[in-house]
Amino acid sequence: MKIKIHRIVVxxxxxxxxxxxxxxxxxxxxxxxxxxxxxxxxxxxFKAGKLYEQLVKKGYKSAEIYGRLGDTYFFNADYxxxxxxxxxxxxxxxSNPPEYYHRYSVCLRANDQYKQGLEIMSAFYEKAxxxxxxxxxxxxxxxxxxxxxxxxxxxxxxxxxNSASSDFGSALVPNEEAIQQALEIAKIEKRERARIIRENxxxxxxxxxxxxxAKGEFLNKNKNAANSKDPAKTAEIDKxxxxxxxxxxxxxxxxxxDVIYATAKDSGIFASKHSWNDKPFLxxxxxxxxxxxxxxxxxxxxxxxxxKFHQSTPVLTNNGLxxxxxxxxxxxxxxxxxGGKPISHLKIFQAQKVNNKWGNVRELPxxxxxxxxxxxHPALSPDNSELYFVSNRKKQISDTDLYVVExxxxxxxxxxxxxxxxxxxxxxxxxxxxxxxxxxxxxSSDGHPGLGGLDVFAAAKDSNGKYAVVNAGEPIxxxxxxxxxxxxxxxxxxxxxxxxxxxxxxxxxxxxxxTKSIVFPFxxxxxxxxxxxxxxxxxxxxxxxxxxxxxxxxxxxTVTSDASGKYSLDxxxxxxxxxxxxxxxxxxxxxxxxxLKISEKKEIPVTLFNxxxxxxxxxxxxxxxxxxxxDKLKLSPIYFDYGGYTIRKSSKLELDKIxxxxxxxxxxxxxxxxxxxxxxxxxxxxxxxxxxxxxxxxYIVLEGGISRDRVWGDGYGExxxxxxxxxGVKCTEKExxxxxxxxxxxxxxxxxx
Numbered sequence: 001m002k003i004k005i006h007r008i009v010v011x012x013x014x015x016x017x018x019x020x021x022x023x024x025x026x027x028x029x030x031x032x033x034x035x036x037x038x039x040x041x042x043x044x045x046f047k048a049g050k051l052y053e054q055l056v057k058k059g060y061k062s063a064e065i066y067g068r069l070g071d072t073y074f075f076n077a078d079y080x081x082x083x084x085x086x087x088x089x090x091x092x093x094x095s096n097p098p099e100y101y102h103r104y105s106v107c108l109r110a111n112d113q114y115k116q117g118l119e120i121m122s123a124f125y126e127k128a129x130x131x132x133x134x135x136x137x138x139x140x141x142x143x144x145x146x147x148x149x150x151x152x153x154x155x156x157x158x159x160x161x162n163s164a165s166s167d168f169g170s171a172l173v174p175n176e177e178a179i180q181q182a183l184e185i186a187k188i189e190k191r192e193r194a195r196i197i198r199e200n201x202x203x204x205x206x207x208x209x210x211x212x213x214a215k216g217e218f219l220n221k222n223k224n225a226a227n228s229k230d231p232a233k234t235a236e237i238d239k240x241x242x243x244x245x246x247x248x249x250x251x252x253x254x255x256x257x258d259v260i261y262a263t264a265k266d267s268g269i270f271a272s273k274h275s276w277n278d279k280p281f282l283x284x285x286x287x288x289x290x291x292x293x294x295x296x297x298x299x300x301x302x303x304x305x306x307x308k309f310h311q312s313t314p315v316l317t318n319n320g321l322x323x324x325x326x327x328x329x330x331x332x333x334x335x336x337x338x339g340g341k342p343i344s345h346l347k348i349f350q351a352q353k354v355n356n357k358w359g360n361v362r363e364l365p366x367x368x369x370x371x372x373x374x375x376x377h378p379a380l381s382p383d384n385s386e387l388y389f390v391s392n393r394k395k396q397i398s399d400t401d402l403y404v405v406e407x408x409x410x411x412x413x414x415x416x417x418x419x420x421x422x423x424x425x426x427x428x429x430x431x432x433x434x435x436x437x438x439x440x441x442x443x444s445s446d447g448h449p450g451l452g453g454l455d456v457f458a459a460a461k462d463s464n465g466k467y468a469v470v471n472a473g474e475p476i477x478x479x480x481x482x483x484x485x486x487x488x489x490x491x492x493x494x495x496x497x498x499x500x501x502x503x504x505x506x507x508x509x510x511x512x513x514x515t516k517s518i519v520f521p522f523x524x525x526x527x528x529x530x531x532x533x534x535x536x537x538x539x540x541x542x543x544x545x546x547x548x549x550x551x552x553x554x555x556x557x558t559v560t561s562d563a564s565g566k567y568s569l570d571x572x573x574x575x576x577x578x579x580x581x582x583x584x585x586x587x588x589x590x591x592x593x594x595x596l597k598i599s600e601k602k603e604i605p606v607t608l609f610n611x612x613x614x615x616x617x618x619x620x621x622x623x624x625x626x627x628x629x630x631d632k633l634k635l636s637p638i639y640f641d642y643g644g645y646t647i648r649k650s651s652k653l654e655l656d657k658i659x660x661x662x663x664x665x666x667x668x669x670x671x672x673x674x675x676x677x678x679x680x681x682x683x684x685x686x687x688x689x690x691x692x693x694x695x696x697x698x699y700i701v702l703e704g705g706i707s708r709d710r711v712w713g714d715g716y717g718e719x720x721x722x723x724x725x726x727x728g729v730k731c732t733e734k735e736x737x738x739x740x741x742x743x744x745x746x747x748x749x750x751x752x753x
Contacts, residue, residue: 033060036068045072063093067100074103077481077499079110079453098124099399102427102447110452110479115139118449142449149473152516156475159495159509160294161287165264166506168497169313169377169432169484170295173286174320175257182318185250185551189576189592196578196590250552255490260286260301260323261509262312282310284325293493293511303358305351313377313432313484317384322411323351323358324378324387346374348389367405367417379433380407382574387413388433388441394419401425402433402443423467424459437489438524438573439598442472444483452479456496462522463599470520476512487514525570526596528604532565532581535607540565544608547580573598585612585667585748611665612748629658629670629744638696638742643680645691647699655696658744659704666749672696672713673743677736678726682717689715696742710749 036051049072052065066089073082086104089096101124108117122137135141161167262282283306287298305311310328317323327349347369352360369375370393379388387407390400402424406414424430428447431454435441444454448469456472476482480500487494492514499507517524532541546567548557561567571577574595581589587609596602612623616633623632630637635658638651647655662668674693676685693715700706718726721739725731 030055040068040072045075048072061092063089063096066092067096070100070103070107074107077453079107083107083111098427106428106446106450106452109450112479114143114451117452118142121449137449145449146451146471146473146477148519149471150475152473152514152518153475153512154515155293156510156512158504159511160296161285161298162504162508163263163265164505166282167261167263167265167509168507170259170261170486170495170497170509171314171316172256172486172488173258173260173316174318175254176320178253178255178257179318179320181250181253189551192578193592196592200589252490252552254488256289256488258286258288259295259495260284260314260316262310263298264506281308281328282312284311284314289493293491293513295495295509295511301358302356303351303353304361305349305358310346315378315380317380321353323353324364324380325349325351326376326378327363329363345372346376348375348378364413367415368413375403377432379435381435382437382439386435388435389417390431390433391417399427399447400429400431402430420467423469429454432483432485434484434486436487440518440524441467442485442487444481444485451477453481453499454483456482456485458518458520460520460524460598463601468520468522470518472518481507522599523570524573524598526573526598526600526602527568527570528577528579528593528596528602529566529568530604530606532561532567532583532606532608534586535609536613537610541583541586541608543583544586545582547582549578549580551576553578573600579604579606581606581608583608584750585610587611587666611667614661623668623746625746625748627746629661629746630741632746633657633661637738639737640692640740643688645688645695647695652699652703655699656704659700659706662700662704662706662710666710669710669747669749670700670713671745671747672700672711673720673745674713674715675720675722675739675741675743676715676718677739678718678721678729679736686715686717686719689717691715692742 032051033055036048036055039045039048039051049069052069052072055065056069066085070082070085070089073079073085082103086100086107089100090104101120105117105120108114108120118137118139122134125131125134125137136145159170261284263285264282284301285298286301287295290296300306305323305325307327309330310326312326314323314325325348326346328344329347330344348364350360350362350364351358354360363369368387368389370391373391373393375389375391375393377390380386381388385407386404388402388404391403392400393403394401402420403417404420405417408414419425420430424441424443426445426447428445430443430445430447433441433443439460441459443457443459445457446454448455448457448471450457450471451474455477457469458472459467459469461467471477472485476485476496478498478500480498482496482498482500484497485494486496494512494514496510496512497507498510532544533539534541542561542563542565544561544565544567546559546561546569547555548559548569548571550556557569557571559567559569569579574597576595577593579591579593581591589606589608591604591606593602593604614621614623614633621632623629629635635654636650638654639648640646640651641648658670662670672693674689674696676689676692678685680688693713697711697713700711701708718739722741723731723735723738725735725739
């Protein structure tokens with residue numbers, strides 16, 4: 001008979017709760033029966049099974065013995081041999097402990113008797129008054145639910161490092177280079193947030209000035225204009241005017257490079273073996289993930305983690321420096337601590353990575369590990385703020401539940417661990433949790449409607465905080481035990497373990513790639529919404545373009561506000577974003593938002609600064625495309641000396657007002673039109689005006705620090721006189737001076753995408 005090594009881990013949970021039947025088994029004065037019971041209670045299931053079978057041959061007939069005989073096979077995942085004994089048990093007695101209906105159903109389904117197995121549980125829940133669960137277990141409902149989730153995977157196959165023993169429970173190991181990159185991205189994001197905060201504060205200041213009717217908004221020379229020739233200063237200005245230049249897109253490195261997994265293979269000549277199956281103890285090994293998602297170059301994990309007993313199911317923190325894992329604490333150590341019955345337990349341990357080796361190993365305290373119970377299979381939430389684990393505490397039957405405990409920033413834990421409740425935990429076994437980057441909880445169970453043995457399930461909370469549980473479907477799940485599911489949310493590649501037929505060993509690691517996301521009865525993505533308004537008038541703004549950037553500054557989505565100024569975005573959970581709001585004639589607004597959990601909602605109202613409203617002589621003036629700013633802002637004309645193209649000192653003050661306007665309103669560009677009077681030859685005047693246009697543009701760009709793509713123009717010579725002082729007409733100097741001018745025609749730039 002093939003012993004499933006992962007079942008050893010499961011079996012240890014059964015120590016605190018042997019089957020609670022009538023007292024017949026313990027009262028009978030039968031040495032062989034007493035011996036069989038002792039072997040059963042000490043988890044020597046092979047020996048116990050043989051002794052019980054001998055008793056049956058002698059004529060012993062009781063539901064209790066049949067049930068225990070079934071258990072000796074069930075707990076070793078031999079559902080074929082367990083089924084006839086559970087069948088006899090059900091035939092012998094009409095009233096059995098609830099867990100046995102569940103075990104009987106598991107065995108029926110594992111032996112391709114799906115309909116009967118499902119109907120057993122449906123009838124059980126119907127009798128218990130749980131109509132919702134009774135409905136979930138009906139064959140029609142179950143098969144439809146599995147079909148919805150099936151065929152979502154490609155490349156499912158041997159992971160590449162399986163042995164003839166048992167290999168299972170792979171933990172994804174963070175890539176050290178990716179960790180450093182994530183730290184750099186966090187620094188860049190922090191700087192960018194600070195920059196945006198400063199810019200937004202400046203916008204609010206300008207808005208306040210506008211509301212107060214400040215006269216001096218465009219009338220004061222920028223004191224820092226003289227410094228604008230400084231390249232560093234010019235670069236900073238360019239960042240302000242072109243926000244997308246502040247963060248450059250980054251090519252993200254693979255998040256994971258290795259796995260750590262448990263294996264029963266042992267390269268030593270004198271291999272330590274477990275007493276109940278004569279198999280080597282589980283050790284932790286590491287293997288590299290290649291480009292195809294297969295595992296290569298496996299080797300035993302260095303450091304102090306591997307003891308002479310079982311180690312399995314590790315999980316690592318995001319920085320890769322702390323590991324939590326499961327270890328068998330032998331009965332003699334347990335007895336020293338409790339003084340009670342000599343029982344072995346599974347406990348969760350912690351290790352630290354120092355100088356690239358694992359050490360500082362210690363058993364975690366309460367509420368994770370409790371005396372007299374087992375705790376195992378740790379898993380961490382995406383931000384490492386919660387630790388999920390499996391325990392048999394508070395169970396009256398030989399099953400396990402999932403728990404969660406808050407993990408503090410310093411690495412400590414809260415004083416209380418919380419059960420995940422009846423939505424997750426059942427009469428059966430819930431085990432091997434894993435939480436992906438979006439917050440979806442994966443776990444294995446034989447208590448939820450499944451194909452047989454342990455199935456992989458996924459759970460997520462709806463907007464009311466209630467868990468919904470769905471079967472992961474085929475081919476991840478089979479009639480055998482399928483467990484220890486783990487996936488990289490970026491690459492959509494992952495691993496799971498199974499004892500299905502066709503494997504190399506007792507348990508095997510399988511690789512897969514996910515092609516479609518798992519489906520829940522509600523939308524997983526959180527919702528970001530709001531209304532966009534004009535910051536001055538408070539009017540709603542339709543047709544505002546909202547561009548969404550991820551943490552790598554990649555554009556991932558674009559939407560537009562509707563006629564009511566409203567927008568709505570559903571985005572993957574637990575990821576940080578920035579939203580850029582663009583509308584022609586308004587200053588671009590960029591808002592950073594922290595990631596939300598599954599199904600959460602957040603309202604983000606936004607006001608945009610209207611760049612086309614200015615205060616002139618205590619009155620609000622609206623600028624329009626094509627306006628001459630000299631007229632709109634009531635500026636004095638820009639004059640040049642006769643025959644030259646040097647800007648007069650008095651005219652520089654007027655140009656500074658144009659510069660200040662453009663600095664505070666990045667969507668405004670200008671076309672410079674330079675003119676001469678009619679004196680002199682026509683071709684000379686044309687060259688002169690072009691030089692004057694160039695001089696004006698150079699001043700705005702070089703002295704004012706305005707980006708060159710926002711200023712352009714040309715000279716028109718004497719072709720556009722504003723009075724009658726044409727060739728041959730006698731005019732005063734003042735009249736000719738009016739024609740020696742520069743105009744600034746406003747152009748509204750489209751928001752940059």
